[in-house]
Amino acid sequence: MSDQAVPMTSSREETGSAYNGYLMLAVFSVITLVVIYMIIGAIPPEGAAKSVKLAFVGTLLTGALVVLFGIIGFFMIQPNQAAVITLFGEYRGTVRKEGLQWVWPWMIKQKVSVRAHNIHSDVVKINDLRGNPIEVACNVVWRVSDTAQAVFDVDEYKEFVNIQIEAGLRTVGARHPYDDMSDEDETTLRGSADVIANELREELNDRLKVAGIVVDEAGLTHLAYAPEIAGAMLRRQQADAVIAARKKVVIGAVSMVEDALGKLSADGIIELDDERKAAMVSNLMVVLCGDREAHPVVNTGTLYQ
Helix, strand or coil, rough: CCCCCCCCCCCCCEEEECEHHHHHHCCCCCCHHHHHHHHHHHCCCCCCHHHHHHHHHHHHHHHHHHHHHHHCEEECCCCEEEEEECCCEEEEEEEECCCEEEECCCEEECCCCCCCEECCCCCEECCCCHHHHHHHEEEEEECCCCHHHHHCCCCCCHHHHHHHHHHHHHHHCCCCCCCCCCCCCCCCCCCCHHHHHHHHHHHHHHHHHHEEEEEEEEEEEEEECHHHHHHHHHHHHHHHHHHHHHHHHHHHHHHHHHHHHHHHHHCCCCCCCHHHHHHHHHHHHHHHCCCCCCCCCCCCCCCCC
């Protein structure tokens, strides 16, 4: 006996056949009237023999079974709905035609919605590419494309979708860092929303194709650092903002000092040697880059005192 696992056979949707329900309703209405007429005509008179009464009971039961036989076969298909038909465990096709339909009563009908479903996942805690704990959640729009796969290839396809959404979210979240901390971070969870959404949709489509499910849209709806590191990451972001602001202030101050020295030299207002020029640059940079308001000291002597 071979120990190799037997591969699962993949089902494929086929078009099922069903009779026009409105036509069959008219036929069974006529049959019902005939049965009622036969029952009324077979009512035994008072004092009739026992065999006659038994014949009437048999006629009554037969008529009731015929009417019940017709009623069981009817089913209604709504827009964007399908019915999977099986006969003694064998798949006999999927009926997608809208309206009242009828099949033989011994055929089992399982209705499947092929409308778009919208799921907002729970917030899950995962580790990003750098191992930082983060909280993420996503919104997914999915629909059934192959009813046979959804019914026969997985058990409870809706629950299967919910589990795979969480698994796909964890997989995509672990591939990228939360935020860019170096020049190598081209794709991040926070700064590359479109890229992450496309990657999540492709990941889910790959996971759900076994169930005949297609994901039309997917995207992150919640993204945050876990509470245990949120404070530290907030201070890091504040430090990054301060550094960026300081850098911009310094660049602007250097430009202003350069313009001031160039203007003084071009207009011939004052000639400064290198030492005094360095002192003026230092004073101007302190004034322009300082966090607090400057308090100038007025020099009443000469420039070199």
